[in-house]
Amino acid sequence: MADTKTYDIAVIPGDGIGKEITPEAQAVMEKATEGVAQFNYTQFDLGADRYLRDGVILTDEILDEIKRNDAILLGAIGDPRVKAGVLERGLLLKMRFALDHYINLRPSKLYKGVTSPLAHPGEIDFVVVREGTEGLYVGAGGSAHAGTDQQIATEVSINSAAGVERTVRYAFDLAMKRRKHVTLVHKKNVLINAGDMWQRIVDKVAEEYPEVTHDYLHIDATTIFIVTDPGRFDVILTDNLFGDIITDEAGAVVGGVGYSASGNINASGKYPSMFEPIHGSAPDIAGKGIANPTAAIMSSAMLLHHLGLDDAAEKIERAVEADIEENGSTARSTHQVGQDILARLA
Amino acid sequence: MADTKTYDIAVIPGDGIGKEITPEAQAVMEKATEGVAQFNYTQFDLGADRYLRDGVILTDEILDEIKRNDAILLGAIGDPRVKAGVLERGLLLKMRFALDHYINLRPSKLYKGVTSPLAHPGEIDFVVVREGTEGLYVGAGGSAHAGTDQQIATEVSINSAAGVERTVRYAFDLAMKRRKHVTLVHKKNVLINAGDMWQRIVDKVAEEYPEVTHDYLHIDATTIFIVTDPGRFDVILTDNLFGDIITDEAGAVVGGVGYSASGNINASGKYPSMFEPIHGSAPDIAGKGIANPTAAIMSSAMLLHHLGLDDAAEKIERAVEADIEENGSTARSTHQVGQDILARLA
Ligand SMILES: CC(C)[C@H](C(=O)O)[C@@H](O)C(=O)O
Ligand SMILES: CC(C)[C@H](C(=O)O)[C@@H](O)C(=O)O
Numbered sequence: 153m154a155d156t157k158t159y160d161i162a163v164i165p166g167d168g169i170g171k172e173i174t175p176e177a178q179a180v181m182e183k184a185t186e187g188v189a190q191f192n193y194t195q196f197d198l199g200a201d202r203y204l205r206d207g208v209i210l211t212d213e214i215l216d217e218i219k220r221n222d223a224i225l226l227g228a229i230g231d232p233r234v235k236a237g238v239l240e241r242g243l244l245l246k247m248r249f250a251l252d253h254y255i256n257l258r259p260s261k262l263y264k265g266v267t268s269p270l271a272h273p274g275e276i277d278f279v280v281v282r283e284g285t286e287g288l289y290v291g292a293g294g295s296a297h298a299g300t301d302q303q304i305a306t307e308v309s310i311n312s313a314a315g316v317e318r319t320v321r322y323a324f325d326l327a328m329k330r331r332k333h334v335t336l337v338h339k340k341n342v343l344i345n346a347g348d349m350w351q352r353i354v355d356k357v358a359e360e361y362p363e364v365t366h367d368y369l370h371i372d373a374t375t376i377f378i379v380t381d382p383g384r385f386d387v388i389l390t391d392n393l394f395g396d397i398i399t400d401e402a403g404a405v406v407g408g409v410g411y412s413a414s415g416n417i418n419a420s421g422k423y424p425s426m427f428e429p430i431h432g433s434a435p436d437i438a439g440k441g442i443a444n445p446t447a448a449i450m451s452s453a454m455l456l457h458h459l460g461l462d463d464a465a466e467k468i469e470r471a472v473e474a475d476i477e478e479n480g481s482t483a484r485s486t487h488q489v490g491q492d493i494l495a496r497l498a
Numbered sequence: 499m500a501d502t503k504t505y506d507i508a509v510i511p512g513d514g515i516g517k518e519i520t521p522e523a524q525a526v527m528e529k530a531t532e533g534v535a536q537f538n539y540t541q542f543d544l545g546a547d548r549y550l551r552d553g554v555i556l557t558d559e560i561l562d563e564i565k566r567n568d569a570i571l572l573g574a575i576g577d578p579r580v581k582a583g584v585l586e587r588g589l590l591l592k593m594r595f596a597l598d599h600y601i602n603l604r605p606s607k608l609y610k611g612v613t614s615p616l617a618h619p620g621e622i623d624f625v626v627v628r629e630g631t632e633g634l635y636v637g638a639g640g641s642a643h644a645g646t647d648q649q650i651a652t653e654v655s656i657n658s659a660a661g662v663e664r665t666v667r668y669a670f671d672l673a674m675k676r677r678k679h680v681t682l683v684h685k686k687n688v689l690i691n692a693g694d695m696w697q698r699i700v701d702k703v704a705e706e707y708p709e710v711t712h713d714y715l716h717i718d719a720t721t722i723f724i725v726t727d728p729g730r731f732d733v734i735l736t737d738n739l740f741g742d743i744i745t746d747e748a749g750a751v752v753g754g755v756g757y758s759a760s761g762n763i764n765a766s767g768k769y770p771s772m773f774e775p776i777h778g779s780a781p782d783i784a785g786k787g788i789a790n791p792t793a794a795i796m797s798s799a800m801l802l803h804h805l806g807l808d809d810a811a812e813k814i815e816r817a818v819e820a821d822i823e824e825n826g827s828t829a830r831s832t833h834q835v836g837q838d839i840l841a842r843l844a
Contacts, residue, residue, distance in 0.1 A: 230687070240687040269725050271617040293655075293691035299698070303659040305691040309639070313649040339739070341576070341586040345639035345651040352645070375721060375747035376755065379615050393685070397743060401721035409722065 158190045159459055162221040162424065166199040167239070168433030169443035169486075170227020176445035176490030177225060180471075181452040183497045184464040194221065198243055200231030209242035215250055223455050224251075224426035227448065228433035241291060248284050251423035253416035254315065255322050256282035256392070257454070258399040258430055260382075263473055265480030266407035270379065276406055278385035279330070281323040282395025284416055286315045287346075289392045311346045311391070316353050322419055323389040324361045333386040334358075334366040337374045337394055350391070371397070378402055399430055410443075411476070413450035415458065425458050427451040441485050446472060449493060471496035504536045505805055508567040508770065512545040513585070514779030515789035515832075516573020522791035522836030523571060526817075527798040529843045530810040540567065544589055546577030555588035561596055565769060569801050570597075572774035573794065578781050587637060594630050597769035599762035600661065601668050602628035602738070603800070604745040604776055606728075609819055611826030612753035616725065622752055624731035625676070627669040628741025630762055632661045633692075635738045657692045657737070662699050668765055669735040670707045679732040680704075680712040683720045683740055696737070717743070724748055745776055756789075757822070759796035761804065771804050773797040787831050792818060795839060817842035 165174040182191065196218065203209050218224060229244040230236075247253070262268055262276035286309075293307035327334045336354050340347025351368065358366050369377065371394045377384060378401050388398065403409035409431035416426040429447030437443055450472055456465035471493050479492060511520040528537065542564065549555050564570060575590040576582075593599070608614055608622035638654035673680050682700045686693025697714065704712050715723065717740045723730060724747050734744065749755035755777035762772040775793030783789055796818060802811035817839050825838060 236687040237690045237693070241690070245688070267617075269617060270615055271613075272615070288653075288655075289688055291690075293689065295691045295695070297659075298695075301659050301663070303695055305657045305695040307634075307655040307657075307689045307692050309634075309653040309655075311651045311653075313643075313647050317647070339742075341582040342591070342635055342739075342742075343639065343653045344583045344587070344637075345641045346653050347583070349641070349644075349649055349651040372742050372746035375743055376750040379725065379747065379750040380754075393688075396685075396688075396718050397721055400718035401725065401747065404722040404725040408726075 156188060156190050158192060159223065160192045160194065160221040162196055162218045162224040163193050164196045164198050164224065165227040166229045166433065167201075167231045168228055168435050168438035170199070170229070170433050172438070172441060172443050172486045173429070173445035173448035174225060174227040176486060177448040177452040179490055180449045180468055180493055180497065181456060181464070183494055184467045185456065185461060188464055189459070189461055199229060200234050200239060203234060203239065209239065210246050215247070218247070219251070219423060221424050223424050223459060225452060225455060226426050226428035228429065228431065230433040230435075232435050245289060245291075247426060248416050251416075251426065252285060252418045252420070253426060254283060254285045254318055255415070255417040255419050256284040256395060257415040257417055258282060258395070258402075258412065260399070260402035260406050260412065262406045263411065263476045263480070265477035266411065267481065268405055268407050270405055273405065274383040276382045278382070278388060278402070279326060280388045280390065280395055280399050280402065281319060281326060282399065283315065283319040283391050286311050287392035309343070309346060311349060313349060313353060316350055317357065318419070320353050320357045320389060323387050324357055324364050327364045327387045328361065331386040332364045334364055335385055335388050336366065336368045337371055337388055337390040337398065338368070339371050339394075340368070341370065346391070354389070374398055375401055378405055403430055409447065411446050411450070413447050413454050415451070415454045417458065427455040427458070441487065443486050445486050445489050446476070449490070467497060468493075502534060502536050504538060505569065506538045506540065506567040508542055508564045508570040509539050510542045510544050510570065511573040512575045512779065513547075513577045514574055514781050514784035516545070516575070516779050518784070518787060518789050518832045519775070519791035519794035520571060520573040522832060523794040523798040525836055526795045526814055526839055526843065527802060527810070529840055530813045531802065531807060534810055535805070535807055545575060546580050546585060549580060549585065555585065556592050561593070564593070565597065567770045569770050569805060570772035571798060571801060572772050574775065574777065574779035576779040591635060591637075593772060594762050597762075597772065598631060598764045598766070599772060600629060600631045600664055601761070601763040601765050602630035602741060603761040603763055604628060604741070604748075604758065606745070606748035606752050606758065608752045609757065609822045609826065611823035612757065613827065614751055614753050616751055619751065620729045622728040624728070624734060624748070625672060626734045626736065626741055626745050626748065627665060627672060628745065629661065629665040629737050632657050633738035655689075655692060655739075657695060659695060659699060662696055663703065664765070666699050666703045666735060669733050670703055670710050673710045673733045674707065677732040678710045680710055681731055681734050682712065682714045683717055683734055683736040683744065684714070685717050685740070686714070687716065692737070700735070720744055721747055724751055749776055755793065757792050757796070759793050759800050761797070761800045763804065773801040773804070787833065789832050791832050791836050792822070795836070813843060814839075
């Protein structure tokens with residue numbers, strides 16, 4: 153028998169359907185690693201319920217506890233009872249920033265058996281490398297005369313050469329393992345300061361990767377190509393906000409964000425990385441047991457890859473692909489999808 | 499015979515295919531207004547050729563001449579020989595800002611005869627009201643240690659209550675003439691300063707329009723719905739950057755930006771408004787005489803509406819719709835499309 157390694161995993165089901173899909177993902181990763189790895193899960197009660205109960209969003213003490221884990225499995229954050237931004241910024245973004253999750257990795261793949269809203273989707277298989285700790289997400293805006301007719305509201309995008317360069321390197325490394333093409337997405341004809349810096353660093357790093365080709369697209373043109381020619385993309389490299397936008401659009405063209413996993417990765421290994429579906433907490437269907445746990449399950453596979461448990465991760469990916477191909481268009485409960493995928497791992 | 503009124507029109511064909519499509523638009527608006535209006539055109543030689551020839555992008559004197567007109571017909575700006583941003587910011591955005599074009603109006607309609615890339619597009623007929631003079635487009639960014647590994651690049655989005663409110667009012671007025679629904683698009687869970695202000699002002703103005711319903715969507719979710727359920731939208735109200743992004747995506751789902759017109763409108767009437775296709779100068783097909791002039795022709799119809807020449811504008815719209823229905827899928831030269839539409843006006 154192989155040695156079993158033990159990993160500490162922080163589990164944050166969060167809000168809405170997050171609570172329903174996360175247990176399915178845990179069950180699947182448990183099964184896929186039988187005999188290979190063991191997980192000590194610590195459940196963290198964070199999100200809207202906790203906040204409304206005792207006012208806690210995320211304390212430094214909780215953050216320290218989370219940091220002691222090898223990885224984090226997150227469900228979804230956001231609840232209509234809480235003002236927009238409070239939990240997103242206080243919990244989700246706070247973790248991404250405090251744990252230096254500078255790579256937000258989001259694969260988009262059209263699986264066999266999934267119906268794309270596009271008439272002729274062709275093959276879609278690209279990955280978005282979204283910078284995760286800079287840009288407009290730093291929270292550097294403010295208001296003068298708030299709430300009055302004289303209000304001035306600002307939002308400041310802050311970007312550093314070091315922050316961009318580590319992201320660019322990650323994208324080129326990833327491209328080397330794929331079809332060797334990187335597309336930088338920005339809006340450098342308007343955002344000339346940040347845009348020029350991204351382009352300069354891409355051009356510089358690219359010299360070290362002679363096998364990787366690269367091109368550039370404005371964000372607006374990118375939203376067109378994702379609909380008209382998604383097959384052209386291999387690795388898309390972009391900033392925090394543009395990455396947020398195009399990964400949702402990409403999720404839609406591959407048949408719905410219900411299939412799209414993501415990793416918030418601290419590639420330096422200093423802090424635990426966090427894996428979550430790209431979809432939100434879906435308050436409209438929460439509590440009904442009908443949310444699709446596939447994206448959460450695929451997030452657990454990304455988590456396993458990150459821990460170096462590639463065989464187990466690939467087992468999950470194959471099981472998910474087979475499940476989608478057979479049952480993709482069938483309405484099933486959250487738990488049923490989990491069970492069907494589990495059965496394929498047996 | 500009806501009185502003919504005379505209007506002064508500034509024509510800026512600009513770059514690439516802009517030069518090929520603009521004459522077709524002029525010919526069509528000329529024909530559609532026969533006996534009703536007369537136009538004195540002043541051609542402005544602006545864009546890459548001019549800039550590369552004598553370094554002029556847009557002087558204050560030229561801007562003053564442009565201001566003396568009743569409206570502006572623009573082709574497209576942007577050329578690969580000129581660094582990205584130079585012409586866009588120095589010419590196109592400079593005009594939008596100097597002429598206080600605070601409404602960037604962009605209808606998206608799926609015409610009969612046009613093939614959408616969506617498998618089941620349904621009926622698509624919405625208008626994006628994009629704020630045109632604020633946000634990340636103000637050019638308020640900068641760099642420290644530019645060009646070095648220590649570079650910090652910022653981009654600042656500046657938004658004023660007055661700037662937002664006039665845009666919000668325009669959107670609600672427009673909704674009253676349409677299906678009476680406004681969707682505010684922003685990212686208020688992250689950009690809380692600007693996002694809160696937009697939402698506050700929408701809620702305030704909405705009280706004066708009891709017949710208009712309104713809702714809110716994050717920009718990322720919006721890119722999903724444009725692909726999965728574009729029929730849900732009537733009037734989309736959003737800021738400068740988000741409007742740039744979703745109108746390109748919307749252009750794609752209605753069969754290509756080749757059909758999408760836009761107005762840069764100074765609704766106060768102080769300065770001339772400017773009408774242009776939402777597509778760019780398309781250097782890849784420039785000079786071949788194959789660019790589709792439909793968006794430019796539809797822009798001339800918007801221009802006529804703006805001057806109050808609604809009958810003539812509607813004649814063009816009907817001719818374009820009939821032309822697309824009959825010939826939408828046929829490859830035709832730029833001039834042929836112009837001629838076919840002209841023939842329908844006879
Ligand atoms: C919830 C929100 C703050 C978040 C983001 O904007 O990053 C989400 O949309 C995502 O993409 O993970
Ligand atoms: C050319 C560019 C500056 C412009 C914009 O970003 O507004 C264009 O994309 C548009 O939408 O008109």
